[in-house]
Every structure is written in structure tokens, then in C-alpha cells.
Amino acid sequence: MREKVVMITGASSGIGWAAAQKMAEQGAQLILCGRREDRLKELQSQLDTPSHILVFDVGDKQAVFEKVNSLPDAFSSVDVLINNAGNAHGLSPVHEADIEDWDAMIDSNVKGLMYVTKAVLPPMVQKKQGHILNIGSIAAKEVYPNGSVYCSSKYAVDAFTKGLRIDLNPMGIKVSAIHPGMVNTEFSQVRFKGDKNRADGVYKGLQPLVAEDVAHVICYMIQAPLHVNLADVLLLPNAQASTYVAHRKPS
Numbered sequence: 001m002r003e004k005v006v007m008i009t010g011a012s013s014g015i016g017w018a019a020a021q022k023m024a025e026q027g028a029q030l031i032l033c034g035r036r037e038d039r040l041k042e043l044q045s046q047l048d049t050p051s052h053i054l055v056f057d058v059g060d061k062q063a064v065f066e067k068v069n070s071l072p073d074a075f076s077s078v079d080v081l082i083n084n085a086g087n088a089h090g091l092s093p094v095h096e097a098d099i100e101d102w103d104a105m106i107d108s109n110v111k112g113l114m115y116v117t118k119a120v121l122p123p124m125v126q127k128k129q130g131h132i133l134n135i136g137s138i139a140a141k142e143v144y145p146n147g148s149v150y151c152s153s154k155y156a157v158d159a160f161t162k163g164l165r166i167d168l169n170p171m172g173i174k175v176s177a178i179h180p181g182m183v184n185t186e187f188s189q190v191r192f193k194g195d196k197n198r199a200d201g202v203y204k205g206l207q208p209l210v211a212e213d214v215a216h217v218i219c220y221m222i223q224a225p226l227h228v229n230l231a232d233v234l235l236l237p238n239a240q241a242s243t244y245v246a247h248r249k250p251s
């Protein structure tokens with residue numbers, strides 16, 4: 001990991017933040033991307049390795065390419081891209097859902113992930129080396145009630161990951177995805193628009209993953225030998241068997 005340039009989108013909170021901390025411990029040089037500059041600066045101040053901040057919204061195509069193309073020389077050739085930015089907005093049946101929520105999810109989870117990947121790829125293709133690691137979800141594997149568009153966005157991430165792996169196979173560029181189940185981050189609060197009670201209810205009676213658990217596995221995936229690709233990792237809390245089945249202790 002030492003000397004590697006690792007770019008993380010959505011680094012201003014949750015899994016992205018924890019991944020940045022873990023990579024820094026391993027000596028990686030980091031490009032911290034997000035929309036909240038103050039949060040990225042706070043993260044940067046805690047890190048003990050060289051880092052560079054890029055403030056942009058992954059769904060803003062022009063900004064993605066401008067920012068990636070503006071990277072200083074020391075950071076301009078990304079070795080590992082962690083496509084983490086994305087979120088869920090709302091949990092409603094199709095006929096009741098807010099169409100703005102759909103746009104937000106498709107723009108960041110799908111189009112944003114694709115834009116950032118395309119922007120970062122040229123030096124990887126030239127070097128014939130690199131690693132793209134996408135943060136998917138159990139929602140990329142199973143569709144659940146009221147999650148049609150969020151699940152669609154994550155199924156798209158899964159399909160894009162598989163297609164990218166095929167396209168980049170001749171160049172030896174690694175492409176993988178990690179699909180977490182329940183992780184206690186800001187995720188549910190964003191999904192339920194700040195309704196903390198509803199968000200807390202998601203994890204009631206069980207021990208969910210925390211961001212550091214996911215970051216730990218991401219680090220492991222990145223540090224696998226060059227000839228090894230942990231291509232498709234489903235990461236669940238032990239209490240969760242599927243999107244439908246989770247063992248909760250009565251309160």
C-alpha cells in the first residue's frame with residue numbers, strides 16, 4: 001500500500017472516511033473526494049500521509065472530469081479508485097415515490113460512479129495496472145419492497161463492475177466490488193431524511209456492521225497479491241442472512 005495513490009469518493013463520512021483512515025495507516029497517499037470541503041479538511045488533518053482534496057459532486061459530469069484532470073503531478077496517476085459515493089433517498093413504492101429521490105440515486109450511485117471511473121482510467125490503461133473497487137450493496141443482489149430504484153442503482157453497479165472487469169481484462173486492471181449488508185452509518189438517516197428514530201429502527205435488536213468493518217475488508221481486497229482478485233464480496237453482519245432475514249433480539 002505504501003506509495004500507492006488511492007482515490008476515495010464520498011470520503012467525507014461513513015465507509016469512505018473509515019477507508020481513508022485505514023489506508024493512511026498503511027501508508028497510502030490519498031485523494032479525498034466529496035461535496036463537503038469542511039469534512040474533508042477535518043479528515044485530512046487527522047491523516048499522517050500525503051493527501052489531496054477534491055471537492056465535487058460525482059453526478060456533475062463536467063466537474064468530475066475537470067477536477068480529476070486538475071490533480072497535481074504527485075496524485076495524477078491513481079493506482080486504486082474506491083467508488084464509494086452514493087446513497088439511498090426514500091423507501092417507497094414506485095407509485096408513491098418522489099421522482100427527485102430517483103434522480104439523486106441514479107445520478108450519484110450509477111452515473112457518478114461511471115463518470116469517476118472513466119475520468120480516472122486513462123493512466124491505468126496506459127500503465128496496464130490499477131484497481132477499481134466499487135462499493136455495491138446487498139441491494140445489488142436482492143430486490144426488497146419499496147427499494148426498487150435504490151436496488152436498480154446497485155444492480156447497475158454490479159453489472160457495470162462485471163462489464164468493466166471484462167473490458168479491462170486485457171490490461172490486467174483489477175475490478176472488484178464489495179456488497180455490504182446493514183452498516184450503521186449516516187446511510188439510514190439520509191434514506192429517511194433525518195428521521196433518526198426510523199433510522200435507528202433499521203438496526204434495532206441486532207449488531208450491524210460499522211464503517212470500520214467494511215474499511216477493513218476493503219484494505220484486505222486492495223492488498224491482495226497482484227494475481228489475486230477478490231472480485232465480488234458480500235459482507236454481512238452475522239445477524240443478517242438476507243435483506244429479508246435478520247435475527248433480532250427482543251428489546
Ligand code: 8X3
Nearest residue numbers: 137138139180181182
Ligand atoms: C445498504 C444496505 O439493505 O439497506 O445498501 O439496502 S440495504
